Amino acid sequence: MDLEYQIKAAILKATNERLRSDNWQLIIDACDLVREDPEDGGEYAMEVIEGQLEQKDANINLRTLPLIVALAENCGSRLQQAICSKHFTGVLRSIVEDKKKHTLVRQRVAKMVAQLAESLKNDPSLKSIRDLNSSIRTAYPALLEQPNIPGKKDLSSESREREERELEQALKASLQDFELSPKEESKEESKEKTHSSPNFEGQYQSQPPIQRVRALYDLVAREPDELSFKRGDVIMVVEQVYCDWWRGSLRGKIGIFPLNYVSEISEPNNEQLRQEAEEEQKCFEQKSNIDRLQKTMQAAGGNFEVTQDPEVNRIYGNVTPLRPQITKLLGKYAQRRDDLASLRQLLSEAEASYNQMLDRAYAPLSPKIETSPYRPSAPRAPDQRWQLGGPGY
Numbered sequence: 001m002d003l004e005y006q007i008k009a010a011i012l013k014a015t016n017e018r019l020r021s022d023n024w025q026l027i028i029d030a031c032d033l034v035r036e037d038p039e040d041g042g043e044y045a046m047e048v049i050e051g052q053l054e055q056k057d058a059n060i061n062l063r064t065l066p067l068i069v070a071l072a073e074n075c076g077s078r079l080q081q082a083i084c085s086k087h088f089t090g091v092l093r094s095i096v097e098d099k100k101k102h103t104l105v106r107q108r109v110a111k112m113v114a115q116l117a118e119s120l121k122n123d124p125s126l127k128s129i130r131d132l133n134s135s136i137r138t139a140y141p142a143l144l145e146q147p148n149i150p151g152k153k154d155l156s157s158e159s160r161e162r163e164e165r166e167l168e169q170a171l172k173a174s175l176q177d178f179e180l181s182p183k184e185e186s187k188e189e190s191k192e193k194t195h196s197s198p199n200f201e202g203q204y205q206s207q208p209p210i211q212r213v214r215a216l217y218d219l220v221a222r223e224p225d226e227l228s229f230k231r232g233d234v235i236m237v238v239e240q241v242y243c244d245w246w247r248g249s250l251r252g253k254i255g256i257f258p259l260n261y262v263s264e265i266s267e268p269n270n271e272q273l274r275q276e277a278e279e280e281q282k283c284f285e286q287k288s289n290i291d292r293l294q295k296t297m298q299a300a301g302g303n304f305e306v307t308q309d310p311e312v313n314r315i316y317g318n319v320t321p322l323r324p325q326i327t328k329l330l331g332k333y334a335q336r337r338d339d340l341a342s343l344r345q346l347l348s349e350a351e352a353s354y355n356q357m358l359d360r361a362y363a364p365l366s367p368k369i370e371t372s373p374y375r376p377s378a379p380r381a382p383d384q385r386w387q388l389g390g391p392g393y
Contacts, residue, residue, distance in 0.1 A: 003033065003036065003037055003040065003041060003044070004044045006033050006179065007030065007033045007034060007041055007044045007045055007048070008044065008046065008048050009028040010026070010029050010033050010046045011045060011049065011052070011067065012032050012048065012052075013026050013029075013030075014026035014027050014029070014030050014063065014067055015052045015060055015063040015064045015067060016060075016061075016063065016328055017057045017059045018328075019058050019059070019063050019322060020232065021232065022063060022066045024066075025068050027066060027067050028070070030045070030070075030071075031070050031074050031075055031137065031142070034071060034075050034079065035075050037072070037075070038075055038076050038079060039078055042071075042075065042078045042079045042082055043082070045071060045079070046082045046083075046088065049064055049067065049068060049071075050088070050091055051268045052064040053091060053092075053095065058101075058104065058105050061095075061101075061102075061105045061108075061109075062104070062108055065109065065112045066109050068083060068112065069112060069115060069116065070115075071083065072084075072116055072119070072120065073119060080120060080123070080126060081126070082208075083116065083129070084116070084125075084126040084127075084128050084129040085128065086128050087129075089113075089128045089129055089132045092109055092112075092113060092132060093132055093135070093136075093387055096110055096113075096136055096140060096143065098108055102265070103216075103263070103337065104216055104231075106140075106143055107143045107144075107216075110136050110140060110143040110144050111143075111144060111247050112138075113129060113133050113136060114133050114137075114144060115131050116129050116133075117129050117132075117133035130379060136332060139357055142366055149219075149222075149258050149261075150243075150245070150258050150259075150260065152246035161375050168251040179389060192210060205227040206357050209259065211233070211237055211267055212235065212236055212237060212265040212267070213231065213235050213237060213246075213248070213262035213263060213264055213265060214234055214235075214262060214263050214265050215229045215230065215231050215232060215233045215234075215235065215261060215262055216231060216235070216261055216262060216263055217231055218230050219258075219261055221255060225256055226255050226256055226257065227248060227253065227254070227255030227256060228253075228255075229250055229257065233247070233250055233252075235248040235250045235257065235262065235266065236248055236249045236250070236339050236342060238342075238346065239252075241256050242256070244258055244259050244260070245257065245258055245259065246259060248343075249336045249338070249339065249342030249343075249345075250338070250343035251341075251347070252338055252342055252345065253342070254342055254349075255346055261291060279325055280325075280329060281323050281324055282322075282325075283326060283344070284328065286318065286322055288318050289315050289319050290319050290322075291314045292315060293312070293316060293319060296312055296315075307377075324357045
């Protein structure tokens with residue numbers, strides 16, 4: 001297998017669109033291959049990298065950027081010259097200036113250029129990367145700045161207090177009716193639900209229509225009620241809490257997060273959902289073929305002649321293309337599991353809050369029994385009639 005093919009395969013593997021984060025082992029493997037022949041290997045690598053940066057898939061673009069940095073810092077001057085050439089810096093400039101590119105890609109390219117300009121600042125021959133960095137800082141300073149975390153400003157304290165008062169009044173009214181007419185319990189319960197519904201609907205009317213968001217930056221929670229996340233995490237939106245903060249759930253944890261640290265994820269339409277369901281069904285329909293192929297391979301016991309069997313090759317050709325779809329389904333159902341765990345926690349918290357409000361509403365209706373503090377009395381002499389040795393014994 002020639003070096004060009006190996007380098008191309010290694011780079012495509014390290015920048016695969018299915019990778020959810022940077023795989024540094026794959027990046028190192030690609031760098032090792034390039035180091036075997038920095039001159040020709042570097043040329044092969046840059047050709048593939050440029051092609052990956054031109055891809056419309058933002059995930060491919062993002063996975064390519066750390067590979068560029070690794071090549072520049074680990075594969076010698078040949079790669080540094082290629083990365084800092086006027087041609088390649090022009091490619092990077094076009095990405096930064098292309099407003100059709102995903103904002104996160106443009107930000108990451110700008111930060112990568114700044115990183116390279118800093119690490120290669122001592123080489124006068126690599127001036128192009130420093131010039132590009134200066135140009136980006138002047139024309140697009142926002143791409144290099146991580147947004148400030150906004151303050152937590154209430155949406156409307158008056159409306160929140162009014163909703164709480166209305167809910168407590170509704171609960172008190174329901175409890176009074178319950179005390180007066182215990183036989184109509186079921187009717188009153190349904191009435192209570194009717195009274196409670198508008199309040200909950202009012203709360204969710206303030207909830208944004210966005211259901212999921214993707215993190216643009218890492219965030220470490222500073223307070224107990226905040227949500228920590230990594231860049232690229234998908235957060236399920238629960239409700240709007242402050243002007244610039246929403247509450248969301250991630251991996252079973254619930255907390256608030258700033259809006260300028262996330263971007264909206266468009267929900268699929270009905271046609272996309274139908275296609276997704278069809279693709280999923282096709283995967284499950286191949287289960288019998290996958291089982292059959294596995295049993296055939298196990299029975300072969302390392303006999304390579306089985307690979308010449310037309311039936312085995314047919315089954316293999318049918319099931320192998322399913323790998324990306326199965327990987328996608330694993331991620332999908334892992335996310336759903338996390339979402340369900342978050343919903344369970346939300347339900348528990350809602351039930352606890354409801355019970356607390358119920359207790360507060362019920363407390364004024366309970367009869368108050370005045371009790372005086374316990375004071376021990378002085379000991380009394382026993383009744384003489386029951387003393388041993390007394391009269392009548």
